[in-house]
Amino acid sequence: MTGAAMDPPRITHLGKYRIEAMLGAGAMGVVYRAFDPHIERHVALKTVRHDLFDGGERASLLARLRNEAQAGGRLAHPNIVGVYDYGETADTAFIAMELVNGQGLKQLLDAGRPLALATAVDWFGQLLAALGFAHAHGVVHRDIKPANLLVSEQGRLKVADFGVAHVESSTLTLAGAMIGTPCYMSPEQFTGESVDGRSDLFSAAIVLYQMLTGCRPFTGASQAEVMRQVMHETPRAPSACNPALTPALDDVLMRALARRPDARFQTAADFQRALDHAPVPADDRTILEARTVSPDGPLASGSGAWRGDSLPSLTMWPAAMLASVEMQLAGQIGPVARLLVRRAAAPIAGAPDLPALVALLAPHVPSDKGRALFVAAFEEGSRAGTTHGAATSLDASRFPSLGVEEVQAAASKLAVYLGPIANIVAKREASRSGSLEALHERLAAAISNEHDRSRFRRDVGL
Template sequence: MIEPGGKLGKYELRGTLGRGAMGVVYDGWDPIIGRRVAIKTARTPDASDTEAVEEMARFKREAQAAGRLTHPNIVGVYDYGEDNGVAYIVMEFVDGPSLKSLIEKQERMALPQIVKVMEDLLTGLAFSHARGIVHRDIKPANLMLTTDGIGKIADFGIARIESSSMTQAGTVMGTPAYMSPEQFMGQTVDARTDIYSSGVLLYQLLTGERPFEGGMTAIMHKALHTDPTPPSTLSVTSPRALDAVVAKAMAKRPEERYPNAEAFLAALKAAASGQAPAPEPDEEATMVAPRAAAAVAPKPAAPARPTAPGAA
């Protein structure tokens, strides 16, 4: 650990903000631009330590992934560097708490606040997914809230980039309580795994509880085989209309979830406002309907024969 008052590259270390999975997160300062930043660090590993080398590859991938994402609802990444055996990522400093810290204080949100947090989360994910990046670890600790109440997604450290081969099927990554069934099974994931994790987060905001608790084995079994208790059963302030929204987001099979973050957000807003969600197209009905219509359509009338001039 580098003591505050030291430097990493050109950046001044003015204090500590906490500890990440691999190292200290510093309160830093960019003296060239005159900007406060957060600096996440990790020790560069010995080449013989294959596990540590893989962790460092993920650490670098965080900078690569997030550096491609410039959006109001995503924590910005400004720089990556290595100095005296320490690798570091320089990020936007967010002047507010994480969603996790608010949940731990048992600060329950009103429904409009929940919808706003989810809107920021899903808007940021829609932007990320459109650029081929799946976060893979959506949870309260990875959603920061500014003092203005804007939600920003943080920590793309285990994100999957479509052009990268570093994250393969068979690798289990994530935080158990928020992991999708396909993550537990080590399958290749796509954007719908973030939809599932966002559904878990919505459940927790509505009820104050996570849908599945216990150790990793217990959570995995429940995620694969058990439906969670509907939110409205646990909280009188959770509208019953949101039960179906959460259930669809957390469907066991990816193809049964919302196809994208925009569809999830639209359904959430409709349910929260008391509007009936627009019916999803029924492909089978769409295919059959034209044939059925053709079968019952009346035959066109035969054209009238022209009348000879002077005929009665």
């Protein structure tokens, strides 16, 4: 359990454990940070108070707590929260478990935006390692979801809360009950069928989908609607939500989310192998470079070509328009804008639609204010959002020695390092420069960070 304290504890001791702070509270009871004086280590104590529930509920909850202790106690793995002890007092039952200093994955995903691809793949690999170990030891978690996944300060993901886990030879039965959390449940959990490790892998795939796209594949206003989607609908390909993702990743996730268990990956190792063999986009700085503008003159509308042969052609898009969109987006999210604009524009390349492109890209801007600024830049009447895009936002008479497209391309590259102010700086320095090389030198001098300045100089060929 995570180690961020909420409120002062109401009790001072529980069994041998000295209570130090309250970590959280839920329907079952309270989780405390505590100290074990016998071996001198801090632990998290998950408790169930007898007097809060009637006899039937109390028996079920105590059985669930014991089940969690049994499941966690047999799983010693670096990616599973360790369970150390189970105990009962006159009015409380508790388990002592590993105290994880970090935060829950749910808190990271609640922002509604994708995680960095490398981070998502790394954490998911750790989740698969934990599930593979649990399944090999006869334990099916049955409630994999972000709220049950913790990330330590060192970046290690840990699986928690085996309260509803199925343990081979366990006496815990919840006949007729749907066990799990609806948005993350497998089809067989909804229908009450027996579950095995493939159900955990289905739930894990939903978590990966959310990490990569910022949204869940199955959503609805009610449990019934979520169940209908899980049972009867195929979710959107992840790349439809996040254009930075590859078709290979789409294929892996779509297989992992198959309705029939025998159509999915059969083991966590199978799932991991498929991910290992799926090409994923590397850092966009090594995949794409901004389009190169001929010094002979500005590109005509529709003739823009970006470097990156593995990516689709966007010859129907006005080059200046894409450059303007990239510049505005880069000012909010940095260099990944190059890749995102390209991938978002590709599906509608046959009929370029600027509002549609902006709508596809806006969810990638993390802050509400930044997202609003990005969208506003392309609203009707905005000079940056017209068909001619950035070409009309610059006055060619101010820098007669340079082409408008050349200045806009330089501003686009500068925006990666300076943000939205790059357009102003580029226009100012262009009026003082007699050549493209001189402009690039002036723009490089405007970047205060030496490392960023070197990268910019490399980007523009200095």
